Amino acid sequence: MLNAAKSEFTVANAYRYDRRSAARWLISHVMRYKWFFLATLLLYIGTYGAYTASEALIGQAIGAVIAPERFALLPTIALAILGLKLADSILSLIGLLSIETIAQRLEVDAREELYANLLGKSQTFHNQQRVGDIMARATDDVQQLNGMINPGVAITLETVIGIAVPLVFIASLRFELLLVPTLFVALYIVSVIGYVRRLNPMVRRQREQFGKMNAGLEESISGIEVVKASAQEAFERRKFRLAASLFRDYFVRQGYIEARYLPVLLFGIAFGLAFMHGMWLYQQGVLTIGDVISFMGIMGVLRWPTFASIFSISLVQAGVEGARRIVSILNTETELDQNSGGYNQPIKGEIVFENVSFGYDRNHALRNVSFIVRQGQIVAIVGQTGSGKSTLTQLINRTYDATFGRVLIDGVDVRDWDLNALRSQIGKIEQDVFLFSRSIAENIAFGMPNATQEQIEQAARMAQAHEFITSFKDGYQTLVGERGVTLSGGQRQRIALARAFLSNPRILILDDSTSAIDSATEDEIQKAIRQVQQGRTTLLITHRLSQIRWADMILVLDAGVLVASGTHDELLRRSPHYRRIFARYDMALPPIEISAAD
């Protein structure tokens, strides 16, 4: 049922990543910079090698001092220590820079990939999802990838290397000294896993409760007029106290878990036992006192890696979860059959619905809808929210396909049309008109980038927008959006109408549910819509009485069922639904004729 992944947009020379699973995807991204990664690894090993060696040398320094014949070595050893620590600093700096680069590149690459992928998805996908929401989530997730690598993976690497390297040094000092540190590392790993397992759910619960407390409070405050007017302050107070107390409980429980962090205990005990072991070997004559101090110094190196690892675990987890979500978006396919060999003719504009139903199980957005719209007619679609108005229009340009019945344009089933040819001739103006942060002229000419200024102005004039556009200081070059002017709903609508003029669709679907505050704007919008209706089949989802009153045909929908269709006069006589609208207008209603069919 799904076609092979076809994209409506591709970037030349794009790097191909592995999208089979989140883990593979992450690895394929990181592998793009495998030399950086290798470098980081080697640099970290170098860093810890230098650092541990310097700690070990401190012990040797003591040995040099105790044995008077070796005293001359002291300055050399001191310099060596300094040199090693310098090397440590430099190597760790370069290593961190290297992994920081990987982290930032991962974020940028992932964002590019996601964006190109979204652009390539079909119209169907974009009409179904709230893409803005997806991208918001994805932006968060993409940013978390950054934190996952640095500090997440960086610290994990550091922990592993920071434990392995000192152990190697200890072994080279005296193999049996490994006894205590190895035991410590094993117990440490176990306790950290347990710690994270207990901590993370509590952190999540706390965060959620904070969100709930916030949302509840926000609600009480936003609705304060209602709260006061209904004298419900005590009720709100109780609600808030409950939420805040629960938060306090989670906060304290998290505090207990964090306080109990076992590795600190383990390390403290291990330190003592290591000391004991070291001194005992010294007594045996196997180690010098310098060796013992070296050993304690190297044990001290273990302190930081064990402490740091707690941060990294949750970061890596969050990153992987985010990656999973991103990969699922990347892999989503929703495609209708493009049917590129299908019917491809200029649309005349006749639309027929034959027993069309849409929906699944018990959620039917449309039920058995049938009507005929002739070429060039103006159709007003009236109904409450959820009555199926939008769904009806979405079946015309094949945003969705009917689950039962047929939709015909010019006598040909929409499924037999070439999808591209069909969609390019049907224009749609949404309720929330989207304009880019560009000039007004560019917005109007969006579909026809080669339009001349004259053509643009002509379209604006027809849409009754020319006056207000020229009233701005920069006229047609005025920028829209955050960096430019804020336009009112009516003004945006007229710019969208101008845009539609230029693209000249044969069928126009207009969701005209905006309200005008003043009669002057209202008149302008009426004029604009009247202009744009000329010569093309127009479907208006509208609330305006003037649109309804003078449409060639009115479709009244109620819960997915077409309860009435016809002209204003016909409906006034036949439809109780329709009559109700006009009941309070102090006009004499014609006598009602209810036929057996209604």
Place this chain on the structure above:
Amino acid sequence: MGFLFDGLDAEAYDRKYDDRQLVRRIVGYFQPEARRMLLVGFTMLLDTLSRAVVPIVISRGVDEVQLTQDSALIVTYGLLVAALGASAWLFNFIRRSLTAEAVGNVVLKMREDAFDAVMKRDLSFYDQFPSGKIVSRVTSDTQAFSSVVTLTVELIGQLLLVAVLMVYLLFVDLVLTLIVILMMPFIIGVALAFRKVARFTVRHSRRVRAEVSALVQETVSGISVAKTFRQEHAIYADFLKLNRRSFWINLRMGFVFTGIFPLLNLIVAVAMTAIVYFGGLRMNAGALSAGDWYLFAQGVALIWFPLTSIASFWSQFQLGLASGERVFALIDSEPKVVQRDNRVLPALRGEIEFANVQFSYTDKERVLDNFSLHIRAGETLALVGHTGAGKSSIGKLIARFYEFQAGRITVDGVDIRALDLSAYRARLGVVTQTPFLFDGTVRENIRYGKAGATDAEVERAAYQIGNGDWLKSLSNGLDTEVGERGSSLSMGQRQLVALARVMLQNPAIFILDEATASVDPLTEALIQEGLDAIMKDRTSIVIAHRLSTIRHADRIIVLKKGQIIEQGNHEQLLAQGGHYAELYNTYFRHQSLEYIEAQRRAAETHAN
């Protein structure tokens, strides 16, 4: 690690309370937790001592074992170190648990006080502050405050460790201690300098991130439009440019942040080397034992982390005080609406009188000036006028949401300032311009109008609005979830729920601010029918935006700049050709069916 990076993006805040006042106030909140805090201090001391003693014990151990070679001694020292480590952990555990409890309780109390204060305020307060800011004071500022307190306690512990160690080291060897002391200003200095640079970089990077975010959001929302017009490549090019730019800026920030630790390590390294060298010299001269030398090396390792934390301490502390201050400012602000008495009117008829009322929201312009109006019980009044004419103020004053500056308002002959507000408001039904719904079911929202109403009562109220036909359009009737703020319902449906709520409340006085948003004609009809039902035999004050409502009112009041300039019914006022006629032509004309018919005929004859 955390301390160094905390609070880099703190905003400047204008402080009104001084530090000492705030600290005293904060300490006041901690008083109920006095016992816990005492224990916290005590365990902190023990923890510090345990940790400080470890290197000392080891150094002693090294020295003694060198001398005596006693096995039992080795075991003793080893176990002692282990025991000290364990006890440090134990004391730390107790301290952190107690701190969490104390801070949790204090923050809860602060939040409750803040909430109570918020509820007491009158509406002028809510006009001043957006709800987001108020919420953030009650929840986020208290949260920030709690983090800072916890951090401060941590930090005090760390500093104590440094202090104890330094004192001991002074007694052991003066010269080496001086070396350690010399290192301190360098570390603190570097940390402070880093924070300055970092603060700047963070702000810059945050700004760019926000830009990228906004552009991405916008272009993504526009993808559908872009696809309609086949302009994918154009927006991709824009996106690419911005994305790449943000990469470089974030990389720079990342480099700044990663650079700091190697640098600090270097300083410690220099100090360590100096200690090794000079320590060695002094040991050779017999002034120092091996154990003591080890002690110094360890000491340096232990104190550098607390030192970097000091750098961030002062700004953290200020942040905490600032957060605390915002919360206290909220708690301390005075409500403006204050009642003189607690009278209850058992049978409220709804006769209202304004006598020479002066009212302004802020100290700026007066909204109502010498305003007088008599409203009969059961009358339906429509208020019209331009924005700022004073229409909504009248309703808000009747609801006692604001305090007026001069004149008198009486309800059923009783001064409004003498009424018991709870009882009075229970008899008042208010529907705002954008009706507010709580997250829950339709049923629960309706029930909010009368605490403890039965299901039968709720259903009856719902059916009284337009014969309950509106319930059929809901996905699950009365049990439909309305979502946050009622977002799952359409604007029209939300209004219907609000009307049903008022119906249930059965108030004596009904105040309505009509919505201006457009609603489909079917729902509009239901709303009008609902309004008819509610306004019958009830004093109703309507800020009217619907021609239909105006025409059905008993009396229309035309307001201009806080004064009544015309009164009457629709036909009379229109015939007068005055301010009302002007308002009609500006706002209401297009709602008139006659006008629509006339327009169309004109357009048709024009075309012919």
